[in-house]
Amino acid sequence: MTQELFIASHCHISNNMVSLNGTTVHEQKGTDFVSFAKSAYKKFDIDYSKFFKMDNLSKLAFLAADLLLKDDNIKEKQNIALVFSNRAASLDTDRRHQESISKNDSYFPSPAVFVYTLPNICMGEISIKHKLHSENAFFIFEKFNAQYLHTYTESLILEKKAEKVLCGWTELDGEKYKAFLYVVGKSGIFTHSTHQITRLYQNK
Amino acid sequence: MDRTYLSYNSIISSYGFDSPSAIESIKKEVSGLQVFEDKAILPDRFCASRISNDKLDKAFDRMRPKEPHTKLEKVLILALENIISASGIELNERVGLILSTTKGNIDVLQENSPFDENRVYLSEMGRKIKNFLGFQNDAIVLSNACVSGILAIAMAKRFIRQGRFDHVFVAGGDLVTKFILSGFNAFQALSDQPCRPYCKTRSGINIGEVGASALVTKDIAKLDDTSVEILGESSCNDANHISGPSRTGEGLYRSVISAMGQAQISPMDIDFISAHGTATPFNDEMEAIAFNRAGLQNAPLNSLKGYFGHTLGASGLLETIVGMHSLHSNTLYASKGFREMGVSKPLNIIEKTKSAALNTFIKTASGFGGCNTAVVFRKAAV
Incomplete structure (x- = not known):
């Protein structure tokens, strides 16, 4: 049952900057998240019109995942589980839905907003784009929790629930956001340990 | 293990x-x-x-x-x-x-x-x-x-x-x-x-x-007098739509097959299905297709939504607990609200609560984001 796992690649998105495996690959200062996300979408030649219907959390997670899944030469049918976490769940969109129902004279809830009031929807978006029929799990922690992510990822691969796991932190709360996603598998650069995960999370 | x-x-x-x-x-x-x-x-x-x-x-x-x-x-x-x-x-x-x-x-x-x-x-x-x-x-x-x-x-x-x-x-x-x-x-x-x-x-x-x-x-x-062993579990995404289930029941089908595989049992061994059954046409139809693809169309099946409604983040746990009591009392609980078949594929809906010798059941759920989960449970000897 002991088999060493590795981190194959990782991606950060925060402060209007995208980095892949430690190298900055896109930057656009002085804009809000929506404009920044659009600039990244253009920069990385993502041709996927559904992107513009997504809520901000989904856009953030989608961009980070797209870079890694494209870069990792991952074949379509490979079983890659998604294990994401954050602090605010889908609160950014929850507030929008709440706004639409709080006053009787402007009561107008929208299904297109309501469907995004669940944090796991962003994993659904990624699964659709990359045709992943794999396991999704979304955890909520007070802060980034390398230990629980590490244990859960190990269990998925060792018990053959997945060949690889795309996991990490996708947090968006108002104008504050941060994505840190990494791919774990049987080969890679860094040993899959809580120490390495924490180190990569802290280095941008 | x-x-x-x-x-x-x-x-x-x-x-x-x-x-x-x-x-x-x-x-x-x-x-x-x-x-x-x-x-x-x-x-x-x-x-x-x-x-x-x-x-x-x-x-x-x-x-x-x-x-x-x-x-x-x-x-x-x-x-x-x-x-x-x-x-x-x-x-x-x-x-x-x-x-x-x-x-x-x-x-x-x-x-x-x-x-x-x-x-x-x-x-x-x-x-x-x-x-x-x-x-x-x-x-x-x-x-x-x-x-x-x-x-x-x-x-x-x-x-x-x-x-x-x-x-x-x-x-x-x-x-x-x-x-x-x-x-x-x-x-x-x-x-x-x-x-x-x-x-x-x-x-x-x-x-x-x-x-x-x-x-x-x-x-x-x-263990207590309701205990069950968790034999196998699986969770698979439809990779199809964020707010509608797959028309082929893909994610649920894969979850059921994989959970039964880990449990090392065949459809014949499933004494009943505790299904999701939200009573929306798309969900119910999707489940009927998935269960038929998995060879489970003859297994007695209920949805407990007619008792509690859809209890969202609690539902899978709640309905598993009811399933545990069902196993240990050797009783199949009626799928409340059902009158006549409203899905295109056959299902063995439990119309009346009745006694039956029970050992094993499968619990399934499906949700927004295209997620599906299936878990197989067996009565534990106390």
């Missing part, structure tokens, strides 16, 4: 504040749903199961709280306290806590809420519950749409098998709120009558509120 079991359990619901109160009513085919006119929640009439605030406050005050708690925190604390004391497990560093919910304290966003907005963060809810009950480890909160409750059981098993915990207390809950009902109503999915899963004349879903809890353990000394 350690075997893992589900044992002590509790259901806080419109029926009462323990599992037997719900089970006794289900046995008699009595629904916990009721029609409400409450404009603070929805402009129109709606049908739901709700926990009485007065009874909840009375029960909770007996626990001598030192600070105010939200309704959902009270429900979850009561559900957990019931099984912590019944199991006699000391809450040390080898004991985990997993909470499953879709929206947690979402009612805190309402203008009239007495609580600080910080309370809407799920980790804050987890911290309040952890501290009240005296857990040493932080709560692991799982928010994975309508599969949360059943996925939480699979998750607890995995943390135990990885050696992280010896015991995990799992609790799930969601409330009937303006937030939720307005959203489902915008989808035109709500029925103002008790729901009728798989029935030709169904008219949509009902939302229900419960708190459910169960102990997941590898310690056979901590």
Whole structure:
């Protein structure tokens, strides 16, 4: 049952900057998240019109995942589980839905907003784009929790629930956001340990 | 590898504040749903199961709280306290806590809420519950749409098998709120009558509120007379649509096949299916297709939504607990609300509650985001 796992690649998105495996690959200062996300979408030649219907959390997670899944030469049918976490769940969109129902004279809830009031929807978006029929799990922690992510990822691969796991932190709360996603598998650069995960999370 | 079991359990619901109160009513085919006119929640009439605030406050005050708690925190604390004391497990560093919910304290966003907005963060809810009950480890909160409750059981098993915990207390809950009902109503999915899963004349879903809890353990000394072994579990995404199920039932089909594979059983070994059955045409049809593809069309099947409504992040856990009682009392519970077949593929819907020799069941759930989960359980010898 002991088999060493590795981190194959990782991606950060925060402060209007995208980095892949430690190298900055896109930057656009002085804009809000929506404009920044659009600039990244253009920069990385993502041709996927559904992107513009997504809520901000989904856009953030989608961009980070797209870079890694494209870069990792991952074949379509490979079983890659998604294990994401954050602090605010889908609160950014929850507030929008709440706004639409709080006053009787402007009561107008929208299904297109309501469907995004669940944090796991962003994993659904990624699964659709990359045709992943794999396991999704979304955890909520007070802060980034390398230990629980590490244990859960190990269990998925060792018990053959997945060949690889795309996991990490996708947090968006108002104008504050941060994505840190990494791919774990049987080969890679860094040993899959809580120490390495924490180190990569802290280095941008 | 350690075997893992589900044992002590509790259901806080419109029926009462323990599992037997719900089970006794289900046995008699009595629904916990009721029609409400409450404009603070929805402009129109709606049908739901709700926990009485007065009874909840009375029960909770007996626990001598030192600070105010939200309704959902009270429900979850009561559900957990019931099984912590019944199991006699000391809450040390080898004991985990997993909470499953879709929206947690979402009612805190309402203008009239007495609580600080910080309370809407799920980790804050987890911290309040952890501290009240005296857990040493932080709560692991799982928010994975309508599969949360059943996925939480699979998750607890995995943390135990990885050696992280010896015991995990799992609790799930969601409330009937303006937030939720307005959203489902915008989808035109709500029925103002008790729901009728798989029935030709169904008219949509009902939302229900419960708190459910169960102990997941590898310690056979901590089994009770409802215990089951967790034999196999799987979770697969449809990769098709974020708000509609796959027309081929792809994710559910794959989950069922994979869970049965891990359990090393065939469709013949499944004594009944505790299905999702929300009573929306798309969901019910998708399940019928998936179960037929998996060769499970002859297995007796029920949906418990006609008793509790759809209890969202609690539903998978709640319905597993009812399944545990069903196994140990050798009784198949009727799929309440069903009258005539309303799906295109054959299913063996349980129309009347009846006795049968039972050993094994499969619990399934599906949710927004295209997620599906299936878990196989077998009666544990006590």
